[in-house]
Amino acid sequence: MPGAREVRADHDRATIVMYQAYPDAIADVAVKQQRFGPPFSLGRMTWIKPSFLWLMHRSNWGRKSGQERTLAVRIRREAWHEALRLAVLTAFEPRVHGTPEKWRQAFEAAPVHVQWDPERSLRGAGLPYDSIQIGVGRTVISRYPERIPGQAPAYMLAWAVGEYTEKALGTTRAGTQVSVWHLPGEAEVATTGTLHLKGAVDFFEQRYGTYTFGRKVGSVSANWGPGAYGGMEHHPYWHVASDAMDDKLVHQHEAAHGWYGNGVRIRCWEDFVLSEGTAEYLTARSVRATEGVEAEEAVWTQWRAALARAVSRGDTLALPDSTCNEIDIISHPLWSNIPYMKGAFFYRALEKRIGAAAMDRVLAKFYRRHVGGTARMQQLLDLVQAETGYDPGPLAAVWLRGLGLPAEIP
Numbered sequence: 202m203p204g205a206r207e208v209r210a211d212h213d214r215a216t217i218v219m220y221q222a223y224p225d226a227i228a229d230v231a232v233k234q235q236r237f238g239p240p241f242s243l244g245r246m247t248w249i250k251p252s253f254l255w256l257m258h259r260s261n262w263g264r265k266s267g268q269e270r271t272l273a274v275r276i277r278r279e280a281w282h283e284a285l286r287l288a289v290l291t292a293f294e295p296r297v298h299g300t301p302e303k304w305r306q307a308f309e310a311a312p313v314h315v316q317w318d319p320e321r322s323l324r325g326a327g328l329p330y331d332s333i334q335i336g337v338g339r340t341v342i343s344r345y346p347e348r349i350p351g352q353a354p355a356y357m358l359a360w361a362v363g364e365y366t367e368k369a370l371g372t373t374r375a376g377t378q379v380s381v382w383h384l385p386g387e388a389e390v391a392t393t394g395t396l397h398l399k400g401a402v403d404f405f406e407q408r409y410g411t412y413t414f415g416r417k418v419g420s421v422s423a424n425w426g427p428g429a430y431g432g433m434e435h436h437p438y439w440h441v442a443s444d445a446m447d448d449k450l451v452h453q454h455e456a457a458h459g460w461y462g463n464g465v466r467i468r469c470w471e472d473f474v475l476s477e478g479t480a481e482y483l484t485a486r487s488v489r490a491t492e493g494v495e496a497e498e499a500v501w502t503q504w505r506a507a508l509a510r511a512v513s514r515g516d517t518l519a520l521p522d523s524t525c526n527e528i529d530i531i532s533h534p535l536w537s538n539i540p541y542m543k544g545a546f547f548y549r550a551l552e553k554r555i556g557a558a559a560m561d562r563v564l565a566k567f568y569r570r571h572v573g574g575t576a577r578m579q580q581l582l583d584l585v586q587a588e589t590g591y592d593p594g595p596l597a598a599v600w601l602r603g604l605g606l607p608a609e610i611p
């Protein structure tokens with residue numbers, strides 16, 4: 202016999218089937234287009250359920266008005282899991298909620314409700330085990346790209362579910378629309394943090410090359426809980442921790458990964474600095490481009506302190522590239538601020554030697570050559586020498602392949 206409360210559903214690795222009853226007008230459009238369209242609209246709360254028999258019982262086998270047609274709707278399992286994660290039971294249960302007051306507070310704030318009802322037999326009789334229903338509030342919007350045109354590494358894909366408000370930030374000269382999606386109460390911090398985001402994306406496009414992950418991009422607030430900071434390069438809708446929504450550097454860093462980190466991917470985890478160090482340097486450059494050198498100087502001042510902190514906390518080589526994919530990044534000391542900070546300062550030191558124009562020429566050429574594929578940091582160092590005649594080896598030895606703080610910090 203099935204467990205009293207378990208999810209029984211038609212599913213595969215990626216998707217799960219929900220059954221929904223609709224009138225003809227909605228069902229005809231959905232079947233024809235294979236997606237919902239007008240006159241379909243989300244009501245105050247839409248209930249989705251994986252039990253066919255439960256729904257047939259509820260719709261009186263399609264005889265109730267407005268419920269004549271039952272559609273099998275395939276949704277992504279990530280969305281289903283996220284809905285479950287956000288869900289609160291529709292009734293108080295001492296074991297789960299502790300007190301009725303705690304339940305009421307959680308229930309009223311929850312964007313998703315979950316309810317268990319007796320499963321039904323073919324003849325509609327109640328069975329001694331339950332079937333799940335999930336009520337998804339109208340304000341719960343899942344934010345994810347429908348498709349990604351470029352080559353996308355697995356970690357790039359992400360779904361965000363929440364009560365999002367989109368704020369359009371404008372369109373770049375290349376025609377990329379930039380937005381920020383924030384959660385309730387974040388309008389102000391989201392505005393502060395993304396003041397120059399469109400300008401930064403425009404700068405990256407103009408200076409380094411065409412963006413490959415879609416025509417619409419932006420920052421999506423991700424509530425990872427207190428203390429979680431930073432972002433994640435889920436292009437084209439990269440995530441920024443709710444706590445960091447007011448931090449322009451986080452927004453612009455995640456945007457920069459569209460060129461380095463995602464656009465050009467690292468071949469080996471040992472080349473982590475090619476992703477993070479480059480993205481940090483590009484972040485500083487985007488500040489220079491959008492706000493001027495003084496604002497950029499303030500960033501480097503902040504980063505000098507971060508560099509010293511990172512070294513004192515646990516110094517490690519920023520580029521341990523004598524091997525390829527022999528380290529486990531999560532348990533390796535490289536999983537720290539070292540590749541970010543030493544990488545950024547390596548580029549800054551290099552720029553002081555060869556000039557910003559040559560630096561950009563190399564980064565643009567390298568991007569065009571490797572976009573959609575993988576590369577190693579050494580290849581970039583080789584291109585610096587080939588393009589400019591300057592040997593970056595000694596600088597790399599100090600900043601990337603050496604320990605400690607170099608005597609000269611630019």
Ligand SMILES: [Zn+2]
Nearest residue numbers: 454458477480
């Ligand atoms: Zn990053």
